[in-house]
Amino acid sequence: MREIVGELVPPNRVLLTPGPSCMDPRVYKALGAPLVGHLDPWFMGMMGEVQELLRQVFQTGNRMTYPISASGSGGIEASVLNLLEEGDACIVCSNGMFSERMAVIAERATPNVIRVTAPLGKPVDPEDVRKAGRGKKIKFVGLAHGETSTAVVQKLGDFRKVADELGALLVVDAVATLAGLRLDVDREQIDICFSGTQKALSAPPGMAPITVNTRVEDAVRARTKPVQSWYFDFVPVMNYWGKERTYHHTPPIPLIYGLREALRLVLEETLEARWERHAQNQAALIAGLEAMGLEMFVANPADRLVTVTGVKIPAGIEDHRLRQQLLDEFNIEIAGGIGPTKGQIWRIGLMGYSSQKTNVLLVLAALEKALLDQGHRVAAGAGVGAAIRTYQQHTQPAVAGARK
Amino acid sequence: MREIVGELVPPNRVLLTPGPSCMDPRVYKALGAPLVGHLDPWFMGMMGEVQELLRQVFQTGNRMTYPISASGSGGIEASVLNLLEEGDACIVCSNGMFSERMAVIAERATPNVIRVTAPLGKPVDPEDVRKAGRGKKIKFVGLAHGETSTAVVQKLGDFRKVADELGALLVVDAVATLAGLRLDVDREQIDICFSGTQKALSAPPGMAPITVNTRVEDAVRARTKPVQSWYFDFVPVMNYWGKERTYHHTPPIPLIYGLREALRLVLEETLEARWERHAQNQAALIAGLEAMGLEMFVANPADRLVTVTGVKIPAGIEDHRLRQQLLDEFNIEIAGGIGPTKGQIWRIGLMGYSSQKTNVLLVLAALEKALLDQGHRVAAGAGVGAAIRTYQQHTQPAVAGARK
Numbered sequence: 001m002r003e004i005v006g007e008l009v010p011p012n013r014v015l016l017t018p019g020p021s022c023m024d025p026r027v028y029k030a031l032g033a034p035l036v037g038h039l040d041p042w043f044m045g046m047m048g049e050v051q052e053l054l055r056q057v058f059q060t061g062n063r064m065t066y067p068i069s070a071s072g073s074g075g076i077e078a079s080v081l082n083l084l085e086e087g088d089a090c091i092v093c094s095n096g097m098f099s100e101r102m103a104v105i106a107e108r109a110t111p112n113v114i115r116v117t118a119p120l121g122k123p124v125d126p127e128d129v130r131k132a133g134r135g136k137k138i139k140f141v142g143l144a145h146g147e148t149s150t151a152v153v154q155k156l157g158d159f160r161k162v163a164d165e166l167g168a169l170l171v172v173d174a175v176a177t178l179a180g181l182r183l184d185v186d187r188e189q190i191d192i193c194f195s196g197t198q199k200a201l202s203a204p205p206g207m208a209p210i211t212v213n214t215r216v217e218d219a220v221r222a223r224t225k226p227v228q229s230w231y232f233d234f235v236p237v238m239n240y241w242g243k244e245r246t247y248h249h250t251p252p253i254p255l256i257y258g259l260r261e262a263l264r265l266v267l268e269e270t271l272e273a274r275w276e277r278h279a280q281n282q283a284a285l286i287a288g289l290e291a292m293g294l295e296m297f298v299a300n301p302a303d304r305l306v307t308v309t310g311v312k313i314p315a316g317i318e319d320h321r322l323r324q325q326l327l328d329e330f331n332i333e334i335a336g337g338i339g340p341t342k343g344q345i346w347r348i349g350l351m352g353y354s355s356q357k358t359n360v361l362l363v364l365a366a367l368e369k370a371l372l373d374q375g376h377r378v379a380a381g382a383g384v385g386a387a388i389r390t391y392q393q394h395t396q397p398a399v400a401g402a403r404k
Numbered sequence: 405m406r407e408i409v410g411e412l413v414p415p416n417r418v419l420l421t422p423g424p425s426c427m428d429p430r431v432y433k434a435l436g437a438p439l440v441g442h443l444d445p446w447f448m449g450m451m452g453e454v455q456e457l458l459r460q461v462f463q464t465g466n467r468m469t470y471p472i473s474a475s476g477s478g479g480i481e482a483s484v485l486n487l488l489e490e491g492d493a494c495i496v497c498s499n500g501m502f503s504e505r506m507a508v509i510a511e512r513a514t515p516n517v518i519r520v521t522a523p524l525g526k527p528v529d530p531e532d533v534r535k536a537g538r539g540k541k542i543k544f545v546g547l548a549h550g551e552t553s554t555a556v557v558q559k560l561g562d563f564r565k566v567a568d569e570l571g572a573l574l575v576v577d578a579v580a581t582l583a584g585l586r587l588d589v590d591r592e593q594i595d596i597c598f599s600g601t602q603k604a605l606s607a608p609p610g611m612a613p614i615t616v617n618t619r620v621e622d623a624v625r626a627r628t629k630p631v632q633s634w635y636f637d638f639v640p641v642m643n644y645w646g647k648e649r650t651y652h653h654t655p656p657i658p659l660i661y662g663l664r665e666a667l668r669l670v671l672e673e674t675l676e677a678r679w680e681r682h683a684q685n686q687a688a689l690i691a692g693l694e695a696m697g698l699e700m701f702v703a704n705p706a707d708r709l710v711t712v713t714g715v716k717i718p719a720g721i722e723d724h725r726l727r728q729q730l731l732d733e734f735n736i737e738i739a740g741g742i743g744p745t746k747g748q749i750w751r752i753g754l755m756g757y758s759s760q761k762t763n764v765l766l767v768l769a770a771l772e773k774a775l776l777d778q779g780h781r782v783a784a785g786a787g788v789g790a791a792i793r794t795y796q797q798h799t800q801p802a803v804a805g806a807r808k
Contacts, residue, residue, distance in 0.1 A: 004457075005453040005456070005664070005668065008661055008664055008665060010440050010447075010450075010661075011444075012438045013439075013440050013444065015440070020441060020442070020654065022439065031435045032433075032435055034414045034415070034417065035414075035419065035426065035427055036414050036419070037421050037424060037737050037739075038424070038609070039421075040415075040417065040731070041728075042414065043414075046412075049409040053409065069478075069610065070474055070478075070635060070653075071473055071635075071655070072653070073634070073653040073654075074473075074653070077634055077635045101634075108631070108632045108633070109632060204657065204658045205442070205655065205657050205658075206610060206654075206655070206656025206657075226512060228632045228633070229633050229635075229636075230481055230505075230508065230509045231636070232633075248477075249474075249475040249477040250424065250475045250600070250602060250610075251475070252609055252610025252611075253609050253610075254435055254658065254662070255610060257412055258658070268408060327444070333444055335441075
């Protein structure tokens, strides 16, 4: 026999990237709960609880609300492939790598994908979508509520109205936003909304919660051909997650345990308090970064994604060396740019359980050290000092989660 | 706020179904290891370890060996969709629900799916495949090594030779067999082989380990159109699991931790010892069941799948009531029939960590009680007594896993 690898001993990181985020100890505990079968009556009852928790977090009454057994990108794929048939046209608001991914995936199903773009670091203007779609038969308008590659929030604003004018469904990628900022699926009349578990929900990575309204159910039933993907086809999956609980595939049971606990934590904290916590911690982070002389990538404060902050890398600083130092010396992971922002920015995530005062202060202090080590001048303690001052007006509890 | 669901308290089941199987405590521990980012240098190194462990278990040198972030059915979908383009023909050996699933998935990609069938409870004859394919251009021949819906093993025998005659690739669904019975990907010259984590590997459900040789890599590169599914496309996924580690999607990190530990356990035990353990425990189970007057669904012992045993439900016994009693009174889950065998058989899985002497004796005793309670006559202790006697010739250690 060849050599066997050693024991699993991961480093204990503070995860300040656009995901995965750190998990509450209660979520770790749930992961290790006794495994049961996916057709066990107990498990089938528990699935209904997870669905109800998801409905509350999505703020929807949609029957068809469940976690897809795939990553957030699986959520894109399921949404797009279920709606499109060969020849259908759709509009995708493409203002970064993840919104562009929706366009790329759509192109595998139909040649008629219309992209409406925006300059890097800006949201798409709904008026541009109106113009692009005028006179065309559009199946759906898709956008990323949070575009993590550029740290931009795409406000939903007039998109529903524009989609209605075009007779189109509205598909919202909320991978980076659900439970981190205000999102109300029913009030905004979003037709398909999906997320990822490892972002502001702080559940383990590996699932894509999705909610789909009856207009979409009707559209899928009206298809002339079944979806090419059996795995992502809404119809059979909903027979499993629906009332029938007809076996489709074996779901990742421990991840569902973890998701259930993470959703309980969200609702114990309340959505409103969670949104406020994310906003406060980002405000402190930005105050600190700016006090250290760093510049935000997204110029307009109203366009900044609250869960992920984009910071320009100062001239003369080596990106990779700095991030490696944060890992090696402080066990902190922040992200570099990705796609069009690669090498130009850092992306600091404050999502879910990671969005804590202690992490804000820690990352500012660690950045100060790493910048100094590369010869960049920073006023002593300026970042931490500025962050602390923004907290003086608030009474946020020490740790996110169950404590009230 | 509406009511929040209570604490997660799953029942502590003995899982004797065709999956998921029980997990070793070391695998539970691995699930709860500190979460890291999927682009963390430590994680990227660990991915290489998991790939090397998988190669040893598949017995292959294939570069392209990795766990797909989806259930075992995702393994079917990835295999079939990557190989097929519209108009291609393939042959699927369909002798039960899971092998038939490969045909169903293939039909979403091409109309030219040729099924070669066998009577329920029997394997497909390779000679029938030869006849069905003669004179046709066949892209691949697909089969399920273990068909869990009928508890039949499909020996690989002449399939490689037949596929070669047809100029076809050979695709083997080893979801129910990998690490439970002899399977040597390179020696058998299997082109694509995939499995599921929650069966004889006794890792958590949610991933589909797959291995693909260079003939398949070439076939995928020669496609005229990309695979419709972005999620299951081999090309970008292999840039992440390949040398480049280029980000594709966020994998289910805790499941990879669990898989890594489960694979270590397999190799510590050794494949040969594991296969022998599975064979011995099934022999004891069958001896016990037959001593209780029960009849095997698969008549020919050579056709029986060692990981899942199919038992005919005796006349007069209520299937659902009996299985519910096993759950309620003994915390044991066995499976009923599925698809064409629904209501006709029980399927008792002894897979991975669940394949233990103690479980064999326990399920025989519990079955005796449940049969008696429905008025079925069973000689006192006959099942347990017969099983014990088959063990007298063996010196299997008490618990599967690390201990030698």
